[in-house]
Amino acid sequence: MNFIFEQIRVGGDHNLGYLLGDREAGVAALIDPSYAPERLIDRARAQKLEVTHIINTHGHHDHVNGNQQAQALTAAPVAIYAESDVPHDIGLADNDTLEIGRWTLQFSHVPGHIDDHLVIKVLQQPVLITGDLLFVGRVGRTWSEQGARTEWQSLQRLIAEVADDVTVWPGHDYGVRPSSTIGIEKVTNPFLCCRTLDEFLALKSRWEKFIVENGILQV
Secondary structure (H helix, E strand, O other), X not given: OOEEEEEEEOOOOXXXXXXXXXXXXXXXEEEOOOOOHHHHHHHHXXXXXXXXXXXXXXXOHHHHOOHHXXXXXXXXXXXXXXXXXXXXXXXXXXXXXXXXXXXXXXXXXXXXXXOOOEEEEEOOOOEEEEEOOEOOOOEOOOOOHHHHHHHHHHHHHHHHHOOOOOEEEEOEOOOOOOXXXXXXXXXXXXXXXXXXXXXXXXXXXXXXXXXXXXXXXXX
């Protein structure tokens, strides 16, 4: 199979990194190499892939702290949202694309959890890498009401633009399984089931009580 896509545990707080490549072209990207970039690089080398890009979904330390080591081992450029404070070689804007062999990655700017957050859609495959915007059964933490309002808008955009059968690959393994689909999340994720912004803000404010009442696993 020419589409290579591996979810790899990279330590930290149940962090997940990704190797995405084209076997025929012999190239790959590392996505959020985090605490263990060598694990992703080892997998790329095992499949005879040259790492041509290091991509971050967002600038939080637990997602970018492996960038320097990854660059030292691969000499690949770092790509992140253009206005991020994280040192980078490629600045990405909303709806920008990158080619990894035959695969086209499209980036959507989805602030809320953090201002520089991107999600990554593989246009030729039903794959969406959601970073810390959308987890299985949860959404990313916010630190103010304005942040929560912005996150709501980003989530509404996501579920409006992405088909139900597209798979969701988050930045942390916080759910009952390490991946999902947009369709499943729309009917099971409490935050995506909110019908209004006010419901969403209310759930954000009482999440700790909600998980106890509903027996939701907290990590």
